[in-house]
Amino acid sequence: MSNMKSGIKGLLVAVSVSAGPFLNAQAAEAQQGSTPLSSEQIAQIVRSSDRTAADRANDGRRKPEQMLGFIGIRPGIVAVDLSASGGYTTELLARAIGPSGKVYGQSRPRDPNRATTPPVAPEGNSNPASTPSAAPATAPASAPRPSPVALAERENNLRSNGVQAAPIVALSRPFEDPVPSELAAGGVDLATLMFNYHDLGHLGVDRAAMNKAVFGALKSGGLYVIADHSGRPGTGISESGALHRIEEAFLRQEVEAAGFKLRDEGNFLRNPNDPRDKNTPDPPQPMDEFVLKFVKP
DSSP states (O other): OHHHHHHHHHHHHHHHHHHHHHHHHHHHHHHTOSSOOOHHHHHHHHTOTTSOHHHHHHHHHHOHHHHHHHHTOOTTOEEEEETOTTOHHHHHHHHHHOTTSEEEEEEOOOOTTSOOOOOSSOOSSSSOOOOGGGSOTTOOOOOOOOHHHHHHHHHHHHHHTTOOOOOEEEEEOOTTSOSOTTTTTTOEEEEEEESOTTHHHHTTOOHHHHHHHHHHHEEEEEEEEEEEEBOOTTOTTTTTTTTOOBOHHHHHHHHHHTTOEEEEEEOTTOOTTOOSSSSSOSSOOOOOEEEEEEEOO
16 A cells, blocks of 8 residues: 555656646746737738838838737737837837737937937838938938837827727836836846847947846746847957848847747848848848847746
8 A cells, every 4th residue: 555655646746747847838828928819910900001101111121920920929918129219119019919918118218428320221110121322312311209209109199099009108228227127027028129139239238238137027938039130150249330230140149148048030031142241232132130039938
């Protein structure tokens, strides 16, 4: 009888141990929200008639249906869009997440002592792609609107049009401390950084501190999705200011150093014909771009 009890006890322990990872995975999935949106639901969001003409023009380059599908976007989650800029991605996240969730759009506070220098070609989330030759030579350079202003306008437009979207909350915070204290310890399900990680190089951002802060803010199982313009092997982040590019392997190494694990790679913005040695390829063509999805274990 004693041997039988010991056997049963051992079996229960073994079942418990083997079920542990499964239960943990279930818990991580549950805290990410409900079932991911279907491709048709995402397509309906992108086709929404109240989206701006500028955003629709940007869709051709940004491929939002593939991006939201790659993320596996779920309703009801809490998301932070780092370097939100004009809010192109921020608004898409808000529409996809819905009113039961919340979206924060982070931007670095402006330094009044530093003059604003427009990039060689439009960067950030709100501007459609263009080439230097496509712009009139006499066109005056104009500084973009502050991100909090752009995000407030998007929030107001969503409410005015009756869109069932997540509230958009603008965060004016340094990259190294991107979220408020109530989110800093596992309060976030998803963090995105779209086509601006490379800029952190010439902006002098402590990227290790930023990635560590994002890691701390995400729940276990939370996702960190980064897209950027691909640089050549061996260039690291050295061409961030001149070419607006970053080496994919270099970025991955930095993010994984914070504790993240690479879960998936998106190839829907790839262009193997891009020589990756210019800001805008010559002849003009889509830049080779990568999308990486990291997970907090």
